Amino acid sequence: MRLTSFLHSDNFSGWAFILPYLIAFVPLLLWPFIQGFWMSLHEWNLLAVTFNPGAKEFIGLGNYIRLMGGDDIGWSLQPMWPFRLVVSALVVTLYVRSIRRRAVGYSHHIMAGLTLFTTAVLLGLTGDWYDTRFWIVVRNTLVFVAWVVPVTTTIALLLAIALNREGRWAATLRSVFFFSQILSVTVVTLIWQLVYGVRNGFIANVLAPFGIDSPNWLTDDQLAMGAIVAATVWWSVGFALILFLAGLQQIPGERLEAATLDGAEGWRKIVQIIVPSIIRTVQFVMIMQIVLHFQVFGQSQLMTQGGPGDATNVWVRYIYQTAFRDSEVGYASAMATVLFAFMMIFSLIQFWVTKRQES
Amino acid sequence: MRLTNTLTASALALCVTTTGVQAETELELARFFGSCDDAGTDVSAAVGEACIIQTIINAYSADDNGVTIETLPTDWGNYYDQLKAMYAGNSAPDVHVIHKSSIAEFASLGALMPLQEDDLRAAGINPDDWVDRARDAVTYDGQMYAIPMDIHANLWHINLDILAEAGLVNDAGEPILPSSPEELMAHAKQVKDATGKDYLTADFAQFPIGVRMVLAMLWQQDSNVFSGDEATVNTPEAQRAVETIVGLFDAGYADPNLNYNDSQQAFLEGDAAIQINGTWMVDIYDSETRNDDSALASYYVADYPQLFDEAATWADSHTWALPVTLQSEPEKYEAALGFLAWLNDHNVDWARTGHLAVRQSVLDSAEYQNLAHRDEYSNTVNIARDNPPAVRYSAIQDVLNRELQSIWLQGKGIEEALADAEGEINRLL
Amino acid sequence: MNQRALPRWVFIVVTAAAVVWLIPVVWMLSLSLQPNELLSRTTANTFLGLVPVPFTLDNFRAILSIGDTPRWFMNSMLVAGTSTFLVLATSTLAGYAFARIRFTGRSIVYPLVLAGLMVPEQVVFIPLYVMFADWNAHNSLPTLALPRVALPIGVFLMTQFFKDIPDSLEEAARLEGCGHARIFWSIMLPLATPMMMTLAIITFLYSWNDYLWPLVSAQRTDFFTITVGLAKIQGNFAQSQGLGQLMASGVLASLPVIILFLMFQKYILRGIALSTDK
Structure with a gap:
């Protein structure tokens, strides 16, 4: 009795239906991706590690710092100022307008915040970048x-x-x-x-x-x-x-x-x-x-x-x-992980924008 | 014809298996050079890099030596990427071609099998016959890792008709080539004024021919892009070298925008007097002179001229190496050595492409010396040079290629570009 | 379908655009039918080279004489066919579950799967290659076909589709006492046929045109797909056997998908009821 009701439950059906796909997804996409992330935390030379598995070195976020860090990082109004000015003004106007119309949800705060942060802060960063x-x-x-x-x-x-x-x-x-x-x-x-x-x-x-x-x-x-x-x-x-x-x-x-x-x-x-x-x-x-x-x-x-x-x-x-x-797969994996994060953010923003128009 | 060939081949294969004299050792081989699918086993009839090398391979397979060779398909652009993937997947080919400039990287990581001189001699290869340069090419850290097949270098491929029109051919029918940067400009002007054509053409836009020209002019001034682990790119010598080339562009005597194909077309259509390219073009251009439709009627090929204090031209070598994994497979190792010996024996056939032979005995042979145009660039073997071995060689070359392109294609300041290149190469070293 | 006549200027602009759109392909086809010696001098012989005069079939003959071409076609068919079938099977099942079954863990697994959309091929390439090498599984048709099955695009499309099917249909069946398997098989699948057709075509196309994975995984000629095989013939662009042959190889590599397209274009262009909108 118990078993039959379990077999008829949504939990069982749901998992049973997605299982065939997961059999492909987990080993052929998820697992390699996790391995890639693991590599990104290492100094990892493709060939060296092949012939000597001990040749990798755990360096934590070292690859990410090498990728995105720099010396003498400062901030300035100057870089790309016309672009930044126009975009910031546009975002502020839109944001204020939707607040007036009381048509504002949490996604708007996040979006406006993200865009402003990017134009005002991120694009203004200066420094001697490592890469x-x-x-x-x-x-x-x-x-x-x-x-x-x-x-x-x-x-x-x-x-x-x-x-x-x-x-x-x-x-x-x-x-x-x-x-x-x-x-x-x-x-x-x-x-x-x-x-x-x-x-x-x-x-x-x-x-x-x-x-x-x-x-x-x-x-x-x-x-x-x-x-x-x-x-x-x-x-x-x-x-x-x-x-x-x-x-x-x-x-x-x-x-x-x-x-x-x-x-x-x-x-x-x-x-x-x-x-x-x-x-x-x-x-x-x-x-x-x-x-x-x-x-x-x-x-x-x-x-x-x-x-x-x-x-x-x-x-x-x-x-x-x-x-x-x-052969620097560690460093390459770090780049790939950042790319992945980037695409996620863009898709989410896109999603929110159209969602707003939909409602 | 093809059908009969196939039938005969399969009949032969049948005999071998039924009589069961010996089990064939199968070797997997990886190479670039492109494919030659209708290659037979007749080495002497083959033309061009792809077909010459494939017939050499096929002939060894067909020979009664108990070894069959399967040529793995690789495409040129991704060759080293594929090779690395194979090594990383523990499925490295049993024998593969590798540039001299890449030996440092693969050997330093322990991928290549160190070759013992005794084993080579036992297989019938005499390393003493190799010219010094070739022997150096396959040696890394005092250990031999490959056998050399050629030295290939940059040459000046010349359309004599155009130079003659500009009065730059002497009574002996040889081209008059510049001996200083100033003379280079003067000659270029002479050609432009007399014919309206470009003095020289090369791929300055994609393939690193431009880098190789700058390198040659650096060596000619006894300078280099790095020594030890310090980059020396931003030097007066490098500036002079780059300025020499940029001078040609600024005056309209050469076009930096042409890629490999376009530059080849420009030369074949008679739009430029000289093309700077490798030894591999010699037999191709030579055959063009017999083509009535081609604008290239009288072809001459010259050593890279000496513009500064000493003679030098860029060169690299194609060599053949074995993966370290063969150490545990003595049978395959034996077979692979046998094949390397076979390649070594066919050095003169490979040289038909235009490449320089690596064996002194071949260089001295009449067969080699009678190859077309061979006497015109006989000194190249003496002036061929390259960077010292570096693990990050290809990355360094890429930095130079990018920064040089940014000078002549994007208008970046010479000093700024050289400084940037120096910084980046320092990081790589 | 819209019944109203188009303004004349729109008609003219769109037709002109279509002509321009076709030029590159027509040119490729025409060049592949001209002799190499001619092409080394000019690519604009007759009417900008768009008309193959003088005409020759030598380029195609040269490529087809390479004995392996039929085998590569077959491999491509098998690989693309297998992955298309597996993608259809797994993603309709999973899509149905994600869209219409409330099960514990759905809110975690589905976003995870969607995030998989954003993983670039080159990222998982090395771990994947090494994994198959450890299993000694390279140089086999399943290895060529399988990685594509893991890509979540099919699941995403099918989930979107099943989400939009009105609840009323399902409720009626529920009242009859049907389980999910029954509803899926008898109600949902027939409804989804046009969508599955679209998905099948997309998967087949992308699988056929796949380049990087078969290039590295298939190291033996026997396991080449046509894309890789012909790319190898193209060899080094600079030292190729000639422009005509290069173009002929491009035409040949595209031919099966062109035929497929012509056969199924009704499904591709009209029949798809991709219900991403209500």
């Missing part, structure tokens, strides 16, 4: 994400609205825009390296008859990041597009009818009716992309090798180099 390259790759990764995610989302959303209709034309174009998504990173970078080629690239070929020399897309530090971003947007719009299309189909007909794209009024309708209706899709698409693009690796590794200088070097590529080329 200057780390901050460069962090900045590059942020720039990459800050471009790719909004651009991809916007393009995909607009295309979805335009292509959310019957007929051959829309069907064909949906396929066209999704198509690039199915190619692997090796193929995408192969194509785009050639498109950007200075001497025989497609763009160079187009410009040649006009007597214009092709810009050095991948070796000019002003252009290289933009070139990688463009290739990435081309690659990743498709997936966002189909998610938006699916979302749009869930909007009740009459509401959608009212939101048809027609002329100048269309933009207002997109913002006021369509986007709020599919806000969870927007949220999902953005979180997915943030998580995905923070881990950008192939484009940088295969198209520019992080160059020129470090202009397109990104976080995961730095981790990869440190772990494999330099």
Whole structure:
């Protein structure tokens, strides 16, 4: 009797249902991740430890200090002051407005606090950082994400609205825009390296008859990041597009009818009716992309090798180099753990932002 | 044809197994150089690095010596990453290629098997036949860890037609090359004025050819990027070397933005008089001169010219090493040594790629000396140089590559970049 | 679906964008059909190189003559197929439990699983590699397929989906005395079919295109996937056998997923009722 009721209990069913997944999750993701964290607390050389397991040394947070610490750390108003000023002002205004409207929950306090802390305090820090390259790759990764995610989302959303209709034309174009998504990173970078080629690239070929020399897309530090971003947007719009299309189909007909794209009024309708209706899709698409693009690796590794200088070097590529080329898996794991924490924070912020719009 | 080959091969395999004369020892081999999937066993017919090395391997496998070799697939860009992963997973290949510059790192961590001279001699390898440089290349801390296969160095690959148009070819048909930085600029101007073309091209944007040029010019001034565990990058010598190169860019005599492929195209299409690149290009460019469509009609290859006090050019070596784990597998060790001896015997075949042979007896042989263009860069073997062994060699090279790129691609000040590089290399050492 | 006609300018802009979108792929295809000797001189021979004149199939012939290509296709199919099946099975079960069963520990396990979304592949790479090496499990198809099953994206998608199914459906079944297994099998799974289709396609695509793991784990030609096999043929970009062949290898590596896409595009582009919104 007892046993039967246990077998029918929610506790038993719940665990039984998730067990198959946990059998894969625990040993193949959770455990290696914990091991990675354990490594990050050590001075740990990949090869040395292989041949002499005692060759690792526990150094606590040493790797994290080496990664993010510095000498003569101070604080100043000056670095990036226009950016910091604008963002801080924006956050304060928004925060004050929502307090006036009494539409403020604990997540708003946290968000406002986090953003202000970042712009006012963190971005103002100065010092001789121990690992200057780390901050460069962090900045590059942020720039990459800050471009790719909004651009991809916007393009995909607009295309979805335009292509959310019957007929051959829309069907064909949906396929066209999704198509690039199915190619692997090796193929995408192969194509785009050639498109950007200075001497025989497609763009160079187009410009040649006009007597214009092709810009050095991948070796000019002003252009290289933009070139990688463009290739990435081309690659990743498709997936966002189909998610938006699916979302749009869930909007009740009459509401959608009212939101048809027609002329100048269309933009207002997109913002006021369509986007709020599919806000969870927007949220999902953005979180997915943030998580995905923070881990950008192939484009940088295969198209520019992080160059020129470090202009397109990104976080995961730095981790990869440190772990494999330099064999410093302890230090690389520390970088990876910080990246993980970073993505968590970003996703949570994103989550809160859209949650607010949802309510 | 292929089918018959396969049939014959499988028939042979069948015989071996049915007669059961001996069990084959199987060796796993890892290498880069790219793949040559239709490689047969005819070493003398193979062309290019990938096919020459693969036919040498295949020929040894096919030989009746009780050893079969399985070439593990590795791709070039990730070779060392893969190799490290294999070592870390205790699944290291039984024999693998390794650059001279990486031996320090792998050997210092105890990954490579120390090679005893007696064992080598017993297998038919005579280390005394190796030129000093090659022997030094495989020696770390007084112990031999590999056998050398080549010395590969930076050369000046020259389109004689363009230099002739600028009046820079002498009566003997040899190019007139600069002997000082000032002359370099003058020659470059001469070429630009006479032909409108760039004086030289190289990959300054990605692959570290630019670093190797700066290194050569440092050594030519009896300087180096580090000595012992102290970085010496920010020196007047280094500034002079960098300024020499940047001078070419500023005057429009060379383009720092071209990557490896673009620079190769520029040279092949006759847009630049000289390409600076390694020995591995010699047979490729030589074959281009017989291609009617190619703009490269008269090709010459020269030793890296001496611009300062002494002659020097960047060089490295491809060598072959065994993992330390073979110590507990005498049968495989024996087989691997046999293969190393086979490689050593085929030194002249490998040299067809353009690389310099490592055996004195090969260097002296008529077969070697009759290889195309060989006499044009015969002095390279004497002026080849490299950094002292360093455990963090590849990281150091990466620092230099980044900082130099930031000078000519991003407009960073020379002194600032060199100071930054020095700081970073000091941390690495 | 929207019935109203589009403004003309939107029609023109979107069509033009689609043409631009296709150019890189068309160009790759066209280059793969042109002779290498030509490409070493110009990549813009006929109409910017977008039309393969002169035409040749030599590049494809050269690659297909490499005996292992069919085997690599097969490996990729098996690996991607296995991981897709396992992902579907595990994540529908787990998704249902996370969304609709109140069990002790759910509020701890689910966030933990979601956090797994943010673990970069390169982070767990080394421990994972060493672990499989300790088990002597490299160079096998299961090893190539399994790590993907642990990725939580499927669980996340399915949980989102099951959360949005109205309670009324389930309550009716409950009153009939059905247990979770019954509800899952008879009610939830049929409802989830379109969603599972989407998940299957995504998983298959990503698994097919996986690069780093098979590159390091499969050290023997017999266990190559097509992506790795052809990447090896591409070899060093600088010293490759020629542009045409390089492009042909890119086309070939993409071909099966292109065919798959064309076959299932209805499901991919229209049929998915990804219910992330009510």
